[in-house]
Amino acid sequence: MPDLPKPVLFMAPMVDLSHVAYRELIRGFGGCDLFYSEMLNSRIVPVEHPQTSIYLRWAHTHDLIFQILGNDPDKISAAGTILDGFEPWGIDVNMGCWLKKVTCHGWGAALMKDIGAARQVISALRRSTQRSVSVKFRIGFQADPNYMLDFASMLQDEGVDFLVLHARTVSDGMTRKARWEYIGALKERMSIPVIGNGDITRPQDACDMMRQTGCDGVMVGRHALIKPWIFRDIKALLAGEELEDQPDLLEVIGSLHALLAEHFPADVALKRFKTASVWLAQNLSFGHYLVKQVGRTRTMNDAMACITACFDRGIC
Numbered sequence: 001m002p003d004l005p006k007p008v009l010f011m012a013p014m015v016d017l018s019h020v021a022y023r024e025l026i027r028g029f030g031g032c033d034l035f036y037s038e039m040l041n042s043r044i045v046p047v048e049h050p051q052t053s054i055y056l057r058w059a060h061t062h063d064l065i066f067q068i069l070g071n072d073p074d075k076i077s078a079a080g081t082i083l084d085g086f087e088p089w090g091i092d093v094n095m096g097c098w099l100k101k102v103t104c105h106g107w108g109a110a111l112m113k114d115i116g117a118a119r120q121v122i123s124a125l126r127r128s129t130q131r132s133v134s135v136k137f138r139i140g141f142q143a144d145p146n147y148m149l150d151f152a153s154m155l156q157d158e159g160v161d162f163l164v165l166h167a168r169t170v171s172d173g174m175t176r177k178a179r180w181e182y183i184g185a186l187k188e189r190m191s192i193p194v195i196g197n198g199d200i201t202r203p204q205d206a207c208d209m210m211r212q213t214g215c216d217g218v219m220v221g222r223h224a225l226i227k228p229w230i231f232r233d234i235k236a237l238l239a240g241e242e243l244e245d246q247p248d249l250l251e252v253i254g255s256l257h258a259l260l261a262e263h264f265p266a267d268v269a270l271k272r273f274k275t276a277s278v279w280l281a282q283n284l285s286f287g288h289y290l291v292k293q294v295g296r297t298r299t300m301n302d303a304m305a306c307i308t309a310c311f312d313r314g315i316c
């Protein structure tokens with residue numbers, strides 16, 4: 001199993017967004033080191049058809065980490081074996097999703113409440129693959145550093161290769177500032193690499209997080225959607241180079257549109273284009289207007305024509 005580059009830059013797993021088209025878009029700006037898939041339900045993976053599944057049929061998996069969701073060791077093991085066959089860089093277990101529709105099944109962050117179940121899940125995955133096994137998790141249900149460290153030590157003892165900490169508690173949801181000090185505490189205790197995640201909104205934040213916490217790399221979520229060129233800028237900053245100018249946003253949106261049309265059936269492409277527009281439009285003063293207009297369109301062609309018209313009329 002290859003070592004992680006140091007420092008390592010990851011794009012975060014994001015449902016409906018960390019798909020092949022966004023990954024290709026980010027690769028076009030020089031890319032990050034490793035990408036995450038959207039979370040894949042371990043119950044669904046075995047019934048997805050490898051040639052037609054919108055989640056599985058991509059050839060470029062050498063820099064991809066599949067993220068799986070579930071709490072049944074047998075299902076995790078079966079999903080792990082199937083995903084291993086795609087020769088990805090690694091497989092990650094989601095122990096951080098805080099949404100009720102996920103935790104009510106005992107999945108995602110619910111595993112942080114049940115250390116025994118989490119241990120069984122990770123040991124089942126470890127047995128099903130020789131590839132890198134990681135866990136993306138949160139601080140815990142409460143802001144209790146000792147609980148977080150005990151939980152992480154258990155994962156390390158079970159053979160996890162690296163950890164990604166989204167530095168919020170479950171009850172924080174996506175609110176309040178990420179608690180970077182917990183990333184530092186985790187790094188201090190663990191012997192495996194620790195990746196920090198939460199509130200990297202500009203390239204300087206990535207450098208600050210690594211300097212303040214000593215973490216081995218960073219994961220960027222929302223701001224990789226808003227500025228798909230953010231990794232290029234982080235790399236430049238780390239190398240002490242000048243930052244390039246921001247790219248032309250209409251061209252960026254056009255590239256994503258073309259990639260979605262190339263990789264997905266028309267209905268999925270349109271749905272995903274509308275979802276992506278919400279994030280890319282955050283670069284614009286009247287982005288909400290653009291999102292509303294795109295939301296009304298019925299075809300990919302109409303959606304792009306609508307965006308081009310907004311830019312032509314200068315209302316963005």
Ligand SMILES: Cc1cc2nc3c(=O)[nH]c(=O)nc-3n(C[C@H](O)[C@H](O)[C@H](O)COP(=O)(O)O)c2cc1C
Pocket residue numbers: 012013014015017038039067094096097136166197198199200219220221222223
């Ligand atoms: C739209 C959206 C979807 C997400 N989906 C996932 C997911 O599938 N798996 C996961 O572990 N985290 C998921 N997350 C959480 C992100 O991976 C990340 O931990 C969080 O956004 C904090 O990082 P950021 O401040 O850089 O955005 C999602 C976040 C967003 C905004």
